[in-house]
Amino acid sequence: MKTSTSPYAAMLALACLAIPCHADSGPACYDRLTQPHLAIVDSHLHFRPFGGSPILHQDLTRMLKNAGVLYANVFGIGQTLPYDSACTYYLNCPGTPVMPNLKNDIINAQNVTELPVQVPKLTMSMSFADLAKPATVKPGMSVLDQEFPGLFKWMGELNLVKQALFANGHRPVTLEEIRGWGPFMAALRERNMPIGLHGDLGDNDQPTKYLNLITEVVNLYPDNKVVWLHMGLSKELTDIDPDKHIKLLSNLLDKHPNMMIDLSWRVIADSYFFKPAIRAKYIPFINKYSKRILPGTDFVASDDKTFDSYLEELTVTSYIYQFVDDEAFRNIALGQNYFDMLRLQDKAPVVCGSRQVKQL
Secondary structure: OOOOOOOOHHHHOOOOOOOOOEOOOEOOEEEOOOOOOOOOEEOOEEOOOOOOOEOOHHHHHHHHHHOOOOEEEEEOOOEEOOOOOOOOOHHHOOOOOOEEOOHHHHHHHHHHHHOOOOOOEEEEEEOOOOOOOHHHHHHHHHHHHHHOOOOEEEEEEEEEEOHHHHHHOOOOOOHHHHHOOHHHHHHHHHHOOOEEEEEOOOOOOOOOOOHHHHHHHHHHOOOOOEEEHHHHOEOOEOOOOHHHHHHHHHHHHHHOOOEEEEOOOHHHHHHHHOOHHHHHHHHHHHHHOHHHEEOOOOEEOEOOOOHHHHHHHHHHHHHHHHOOOHHHHHHHHOOHHHHHHHOOOOOOOEEEEOOOOOOO
């Protein structure tokens, strides 16, 4: 990507290396008048690609630091292409099966422990779990615990239903299979580990086709920290009525206090937040439920991508934050929700220069 010709060039130019102090307000202050609206937390980042070679770990962490990202979740890719596949991306290889395995989690853990960095602060996530085979999840957790005791603090991204993978052998997890999650969900509760689920809400013809799946999860496991990734949206669902979507999300969040959503993946911005009339409907929702929302890029670190590739994804997925109020900006973009979810001692800076951009 050439930033000089990118439509996001002006926003990319705002990226900073870290949070500077405000001259009048001390070190714990973030001035929205002069500082970027980009999230400093990437809670949804794939350090490994579906296939092929990744960006080197030390290069990726340097990219994050240079983009101003101070905290990140280290996701693998649970559903990987076969090692002898020539593909980097599953959509380019219909018919090639993708299967969950432990490989990426082990490699990520080795990189994090052998190549430590202070910035960004990294949180390890288990991405191996096959939700359609719940009896295999706790044994897999035990393998990672034995090799890397106490290192993993998150589970995900896991696929409840991902329509984009149907051509590669994936199918929706069944209600019966969800009912078999009890043992590993109990283990997650004991460890205070959130679980991040990719659960497509539906498609443009049937927008709530798969709503029963995520509903079953939060009904059966109300004490688990469940993060519904991408607000249930996808490339297959780009025109859901925003009023209906917001009502659906609000009902779930009201009923299930341990449920969160994330705003990762540029599909949300491209299909919804870049459209002023639609964006205007989501802003009040985000402000109201700002303590229940996490930021993320959903960047997949294949070695054909560059710093500019990451910065564009961060910029696009952070676009919405310039319109939210100060409390929402602090909770989401500055990371307070992320810190609270992981029970970290870190605190997001207070906002000292308010700059909520009005609707364009």
